[in-house]
Amino acid sequence: xxxxxxxxxxxxxxxxxxxxxxxxxxxxxxxxxxxxxxxxxxxxxxxxxxxxxxxxxxxxxxxxxxxxxxxxxxxxxxxxxxxxxxxxxxxxxxxxxxxxxxxxxxxxxxxxxx
Amino acid sequence: xxxxxxxxxxxxxxxxxxxxxxxxxxxxxxxxxxxxxxxxxxxxxxxxxxxxxxxxxxxxxxxxxxxxxxxxxxxxxxxxxxxxxxxxxxxxxxxxxxxxxxxxxxxxxxxxxxx
Numbered sequence: 201x202x203x204x205x206x207x208x209x210x211x212x213x214x215x216x217x218x219x220x221x222x223x224x225x226x227x228x229x230x231x232x233x234x235x236x237x238x239x240x241x242x243x244x245x246x247x248x249x250x251x252x253x254x255x256x257x258x259x260x261x262x263x264x265x266x267x268x269x270x271x272x273x274x275x276x277x278x279x280x281x282x283x284x285x286x287x288x289x290x291x292x293x294x295x296x297x298x299x300x301x302x303x304x305x306x307x308x309x310x311x312x313x314x
Numbered sequence: 315x316x317x318x319x320x321x322x323x324x325x326x327x328x329x330x331x332x333x334x335x336x337x338x339x340x341x342x343x344x345x346x347x348x349x350x351x352x353x354x355x356x357x358x359x360x361x362x363x364x365x366x367x368x369x370x371x372x373x374x375x376x377x378x379x380x381x382x383x384x385x386x387x388x389x390x391x392x393x394x395x396x397x398x399x400x401x402x403x404x405x406x407x408x409x410x411x412x413x414x415x416x417x418x419x420x421x422x423x424x425x426x427x428x429x
Contacts, residue, residue: 243404304357
């Protein structure tokens with residue numbers, strides 16, 4: 201079945217540091233890929249998405265590129281802020297598996313310190 | 315404002331009692347979902363519904379039940395058969411078309427504690 205593997209946390213960075221959160225996937229078909237963010241005590245918010253190979257999703261300074269050859273969708277930000285502290289989830293939706301449910305990674309907790 | 319509402323935000327119940335969590339959306343989405351979130355485990359799908367009066371089991375449906383009588387509403391009942399019901403429950407919705415993976419929009423969640 202489909203699966204998503206993302207780097208284990210927690211990740212602690214100083215403000216203005218560079219962020220990378222790794223995400224790799226396995227899928228039966230040709231999935232769409234998503235990054236969601238969850239702030240403490242809240243639901244998930246869509247951060248960015250990509251629907252085909254070499255697409256780059258971007259939002260709020262975050263970027264991720266759909267790499268089909270390495271089955272990866274790593275999240276990056278050039279300069280993190282304290283307000284970016286949250287849990288980040290990588291997810292995929294794979295119509296080739298017969299449905300468009302989301303399959304999530306386990307989440308990576310990011311803490312940014314001043 | 316369009317969105318998804320879940321109520322209540324916190325819910326406390328005694329073991330052996332059934333409890334129903336509310337989820338309402340005004341996004342005119344066809345599909346709705348229920349997830350369970352436990353610390354360090356990500357999200358796991360409980361039930362989903364692609365149209366009114368139809369729903370399917372997800373990965374962890376045992377001990378849960380749902381109904382979808384209206385497009386806007388998808389309540390989840392946690393029954394006494396659920397062995398470990400204490401968790402954070404998230405409802406989501408998405409536009410739905412066969413073969414097209416639309417993104418899902420999430421509600422703020424309900425934290426259920428059973429003692």
